[in-house]
Amino acid sequence: MSDWRDDIFDCFQEAGIRQVAYVPDAGHARLIDRAHASNDMRAVSLTTEEDGIAMLAGAWLGGDKGVMLMQSSGVGNTINMLSLIKNCQFPLVTLVTMRGEWGEWNTWQVPMGQSTPGHLELAGVTCYRCDKPEEVQETVATALRFAFYTNSAVAVLLGQRLIGAKIFPED
Amino acid sequence: MAALLKRREIVAKLLADRGEDLLVVPGLGQPCYDCFAAGDDPRTFYLWGAMGGAVPVALGLAIAQPEKRVLVITGDGEMLMGLGSLTAAAAEALPNLAICVLDNERYGETGQQQTVTGRGTNLSAIAAGAGFGTTKLVTDAADVAEGVRLCREATGPVFVAFKVDDAPEAAAIPPKDGAFLKTRFRQAVVGKI
Numbered sequence: 001m002s003d004w005r006d007d008i009f010d011c012f013q014e015a016g017i018r019q020v021a022y023v024p025d026a027g028h029a030r031l032i033d034r035a036h037a038s039n040d041m042r043a044v045s046l047t048t049e050e051d052g053i054a055m056l057a058g059a060w061l062g063g064d065k066g067v068m069l070m071q072s073s074g075v076g077n078t079i080n081m082l083s084l085i086k087n088c089q090f091p092l093v094t095l096v097t098m099r100g101e102w103g104e105w106n107t108w109q110v111p112m113g114q115s116t117p118g119h120l121e122l123a124g125v126t127c128y129r130c131d132k133p134e135e136v137q138e139t140v141a142t143a144l145r146f147a148f149y150t151n152s153a154v155a156v157l158l159g160q161r162l163i164g165a166k167i168f169p170e171d
Numbered sequence: 172m173a174a175l176l177k178r179r180e181i182v183a184k185l186l187a188d189r190g191e192d193l194l195v196v197p198g199l200g201q202p203c204y205d206c207f208a209a210g211d212d213p214r215t216f217y218l219w220g221a222m223g224g225a226v227p228v229a230l231g232l233a234i235a236q237p238e239k240r241v242l243v244i245t246g247d248g249e250m251l252m253g254l255g256s257l258t259a260a261a262a263e264a265l266p267n268l269a270i271c272v273l274d275n276e277r278y279g280e281t282g283q284q285q286t287v288t289g290r291g292t293n294l295s296a297i298a299a300g301a302g303f304g305t306t307k308l309v310t311d312a313a314d315v316a317e318g319v320r321l322c323r324e325a326t327g328p329v330f331v332a333f334k335v336d337d338a339p340e341a342a343a344i345p346p347k348d349g350a351f352l353k354t355r356f357r358q359a360v361v362g363k364i
Contacts, residue, residue, distance in 0.1 A: 018234075018235070042234055042263075044263060045262070046227070046255075047256070050223065050224070051227040051259065052227070053224075053227075054221060055227040055228065055230050057221075058228035058230060058232035058233075058234075059235050060357075062360065063357070063363075066231065080222070081223075084218070084349070087220070088349030088350055088352065
């Protein structure tokens, strides 16, 4: 079976994704590298997640499909910018690597991790979730189709059980 | 410093003879009204909210439409909320992207409170520090034509701030239905909904 991270990249290629906006996260590292290496995609490193939401709106205005990669802690930064997506009925796909849940060590990740699905749903974003590698390809492919066919906003939450908890030295 | 330039005179020059190859992203508030007053166009995507989003919207648009000029026309307050986006816009080095800030040193929509550009913050210097190769701060009427030329023609990314009068202008209210604005823009630029 292929690596689930490569499955995501294959889904992007299949869907004709042209722009990959991201704020770096370890769970997305391989995907970010592959997007940068691709001739079909432009990967753009941003300083805050709300810029990625706005950038994808601009991409769609210009005829490009894009995706946003971020960590759950970044979801809180996007809330007001998601009103742009809702008001204008822009399609949106974001892949969110989860922190603050399964196996978390860093207390400070917990509040945003725990509230991420609630924040997204209140902002009008439908949440899909993956906790097993074999779920990823189908879930991401479905999210991409749903968003671009129906002008909807979808977040795929990649669970910490899937990604693997970040290892810290024992305190 | 006296801010004597008139924002609508500048915007009229920025958008004169715009044709089909100029795509405009006005930031929320006065810049939307200024652009509408200069003449509505489906290739103008008015932002009625999304404060701080004008530059990143233009970034995605400029990547998608490399053959067209993409011009942000925004205010100092909106730009200050999205300063970080200048770093990405500079790093992507898009030759078709220009950013114009109409700097009246005020939050015009909320009661004319002073912004930090009236207390020493220099937006064009910030843009230069972010990596913009072409930047200009226009404070004098004699430099307006050059500022406009940079916005319309110079190889991007370009950043020009104009210090403008803070006097209110006549109402000019563009459409605010976001789905309509998106759809007419895509019809005009991409040829599909």
